[in-house]
Amino acid sequence: MRSIPLFTPAETHPCPYLDDLEAQSQYVDPRISPDIDTLSALSRLGFRRSGKLLYRPACPSCSECKSVRLPVGNFKASRNMKRLLSKTRHWRLSVQKPSRDDEFYELYARYITERHSDGDMYPPSRQTYTEFLTEDFGNTYFLLAEDQDGLIGVLVFDVFNDGLSAVYCFYAPERESESVGTNLIIRLTQLSTLLGLHFNYLGYLVEGCRKMEYKKRFKPLEVFEQNHWVTLNPDDSLP
Structure with missing residues (x-):
């Protein structure tokens, strides 16, 4: 993947998942029109899409949002x-x-x-x-x-x-x-x-957010942690 300019606005906004917290996101430069290879690589790095905005959480004091995906070949x-x-x-x-x-x-x-x-x-x-x-x-x-x-x-x-x-x-x-x-x-x-x-990318799983808990029912689930995808033990909390 070619180098992609990223930016993180200084402004925060109320967290949509956890009460009483402020959230911050990192964005791909919206002037770029990424091709399918770039979009695929960004997805593997935990980015999501909202319209034509590509983003991932970058909250300085919280890391509860974890990208998760389901390896479809192992799904039961x-x-x-x-x-x-x-x-x-x-x-x-x-x-x-x-x-x-x-x-x-x-x-x-x-x-x-x-x-x-x-x-x-x-x-x-x-x-x-x-x-x-x-x-x-x-x-x-x-x-x-x-x-x-x-x-x-x-x-x-x-x-x-x-x-x-x-x-x-x-x-x-x-x-x-x-x-x-x-x-x-x-x-x-x-x-x-x-x-x-190979995968069904399910977005973010947030420990402590009840409306995200349903994603844990899809097993085996992989979570993106420290730039690696690892299998989430169904009996454990998020890393």
Whole structure:
């Protein structure tokens, strides 16, 4: 990978994961349009994407955010996961390029309003939806789940040289009992296998943040620690 300019703004912002903490991020120079090889290498170094911003945590007094990924060749669905897949075997799954159509935005807006009204994306807006989920580097797709009642959920994901990366999931709030988010991550893991890729990048796992705990259900999980990927012992806390 060629040298990539990075910068870390001095400003901090409230941490979205842990209460009463300030967060700081390191960014890739936004004037650069990285190719797929560069994007893949940045992912392996713990960077994530928000729209066309590539970043990773750089908090001076905290290191709780850890990048995690699932080696798909070693993944074994738990009994609960198998029951979940059986329960939703009637879902129709498809993949398409990111869309700004009303159907997708309206589902996103309902999801944010009913599930995350205490978050920084509330109230929902078309600008936030467009910038966050439909502006990309050409390697982003929507994984759709539908049935006879219509659109159930959307998992936004990126394609890298070595794997797929779950970016964000939104779904019909009334389908919560079907564990849509977990379900679609399992399906994305299966898609990685079908494509002959090695990993499903799941973003950050944060010790002490309950909304991130679900990622520990995917085993074996690897965590990026001190510039190396190591297997996370399911019985241990993060390194």
